[in-house]
């Protein structure tokens with residue numbers, strides 16, 4: 124496994140870093156999260172111009188020749204600034220379209236990469252508890268166009284999306300459909316998540332839809348795209364964890380109690396060491412998952428779920444201890460430390476929590492072992 | 498039926514429960530479901546009802562209006578209060594300040610301050626911590642300088658819980674800068690309406706208002722507001738914090754949170770079945786229940802033994818209790834599934850950082866306040882003496898390391 128970044132990847136990282144430093148200082152971020160949509164109006168087009176929206180896509184898929192590594196790297200740097208733009212949702216949408224691969228899907232993909240259009244992937248449902256594979260929304264196929272009924276939940280970027288990419292059942296199959304946002308039978312219920320993202324429940328009531336992919340083809344697209352989105356989330360978690368770690372380390376050097384910097388207390392030194400171990404294990408698990416993205420389905424699923432488990436539990440530990448080591452100031456709205464925790468708390472539950480991914484890891488590992496034995 | 502309690506205890510519990518069922522106004526109980534930010538009016542109204550029954554200050558000796566209960570009865574009473582979602586009393590006044598006043602204060606001070614607390618008329622804040630003096634409380638710098646019949650107070654207090662509801666503040670101030678830090682500290686009670694005091698709210702990660710900052714700028718406080726002698730403040734503080742830690746095991750709260758969690762798990766469904774039947778969830782809940790039971794017995798043991806205020810037991814149950822509160826709150830979020838991460842605005846909230854602009858979240862009934870509570874619970878291992886400090890206390894004072 125090659126653990127080194129290329130010169131292009133380093134340049135990409137620098138460009139995200141610079142953007143976050145320039146556009147996302149703490150005061151600017153506060154103004155953004157208090158705004159109606161929770162994102163800045165011009166940031167997304169800036170992302171497109173900077174080439175980030177296609178950075179993780181192969182050239183034949185309308186991208187700039189990168190892979191999941193680029194997405195994780197962008198997300199890591201966005202995480203450092205707790206940027207609220209739904210980048211992982213963008214990865215999910217583009218990877219779905221790229222895996223669907225039809226002319227029509229690739230045309231939509233180009234529009235997403237150019238930020239000419241926003242499509243919100245809507246896979247999760249209220250009864251799924253984070254498991255995107257549980258789909259109760261259903262299609263009425265005899266009609267043309269097909270019509271969808273059901274509820275999708277926690278949909279990122281839905282309030283300003285042009286359309287939604289919806290998974291829905293058609294008999295035994297799960298298909299993927301495109302639903303225009305302004306169609307009759309589409310109702311949005313917006314709400315906020317703890318990390319100040321603005322999401323929606325989407326209620327579909329006999330809403331006209333356009334078929335994008337069916338059956339096994341759709342299943343595979345969903346499985347691959349979700350894994351791409353998860354490693355992106357893990358990259359974001361890593362950036363947040365690392366920032367929380369070093370911010371806390373700096374605080375321990377300046378905060379004085381009992382006549383000395385609290386960083387001199389051994390118990391806090393050991394706690395910081397434990398936090399650092401979690402950061403490094405998350406980085407390693409992420410590397411492993413990134414290396415498995417092009418492999419067979421089972422190996423990929425196992426590695427991605429492993430990374431998600433580590434990022435979830437490690438992220439919670441680091442976030443909690445960063446607060447604890449700050450003392451009272453750590454629980455304030457004003458300081459970034461509590462926001463790091465809130466985002467890590469949410470990531471730990473997005474696209475499946477640790478329990479879900481432990482089970483998925485175990486199942487996928489069985490499949491890998493079986494394939495090895497055969 | 499619970500072997501931890503005698504027949505008499507059970508009868509006492511039944512009596513308390515019957516009283517609460519007959520007397521707790523339903524709208525108070527409804528708002529009380531989200532009770533880490535109780536409304537002052539609700540607290541006052543319920544304290545008044547309890548006072549009429551003689552039950553508003555369970556911890557106090559009978560001489561000052563307490564009911565004369567033993568430790569186990571006090572625990573049962575608190576347990577029934579939480580179970581019924583009754584608003585909490587002004588606990589800073591009744592559980593922290595009052596014992597200092599009746600133990601160390603003058604007869605005049607007892608008469609001046611205790612009735613207002615007992616009747617729910619006067620609310621108190623605890624002004625110990627400062628920006629530079631948290632764990633190292635004895636380094637506090639707020640100064641009180643004698644000037645005729647007054648002390649003139651200058652300085653800043655922070656993390657003042659419920660300061661926005663308080664009428665009075667119990668301050669630790671430095672009256673003598675020339676002696677050992679602990680020996681120069683005194684206790685002063687201050688009317689928050691005195692000129693020269695300003696308050697700033699501190700919003701916390703649950704987007705709620707609990708803590709505040711207070712600035713004291715040439716605040717003139719009558720000398721009769723000094724509790725005990727000058728220089729005794731540190732003794733008072735240690736006495737008070739010992740009480741705070743024993744209470745901060747918060748077993749009744751955790752038991753109630755568990756009951757609430759069970760309710761959520763009966764409503765929520767996983768794989769088409771009630772969540773409460775899911776083996777992974779059950780195992781996690783069981784572990785929390787087991788730990789809560791052990792803690793409950795530890796608290797009961799402390800309450801029935803000699804020297805039950807012993808600092809080591811207080812630290813021990815504070816550490817375990819505060820961590821349990823976090824675990825049960827986090828599991829309640831898990832119980833809501835991935836929708837647990839949504840902000841479910843409490844329609845009853847008295848203070849809200851962002852107002853009600855958000856509208857309802859995706860799980861309006863049983864989900865309200867759950868995520869916010871899990872966020873705020875991060876503070877339990879920090880306040881009342883951070884857990885790192887408590888563990889060091891256990892190691893030093895009991896294990897003699």
Ligand SMILES: Cc1cc2nc3c(=O)[nH]c(=O)nc-3n(C[C@H](O)[C@H](O)[C@H](O)COP(=O)(O)OP(=O)(O)OC[C@H]3O[C@@H](n4cnc5c(N)ncnc54)[C@H](O)[C@@H]3O)c2cc1C
Nearest residue numbers: 388447448450451623625626631632656658876880883885
């Ligand atoms: C929600 C909330 C409510 C509060 N309510 C009140 C109130 O009503 N009145 C009031 O007076 N105060 C109140 N406090 C303040 C509380 O008592 C302090 O926050 C607490 O004592 C810690 O102090 P600090 O915040 O300054 O943290 P610090 O003392 O700076 O501690 C930072 C970190 O260093 C660790 N640390 C410090 N010293 C040592 C050591 N010697 N060895 C090992 N580790 C160490 C701590 O454990 C912590 O993890 C409240 C705090 C909170 C969060």
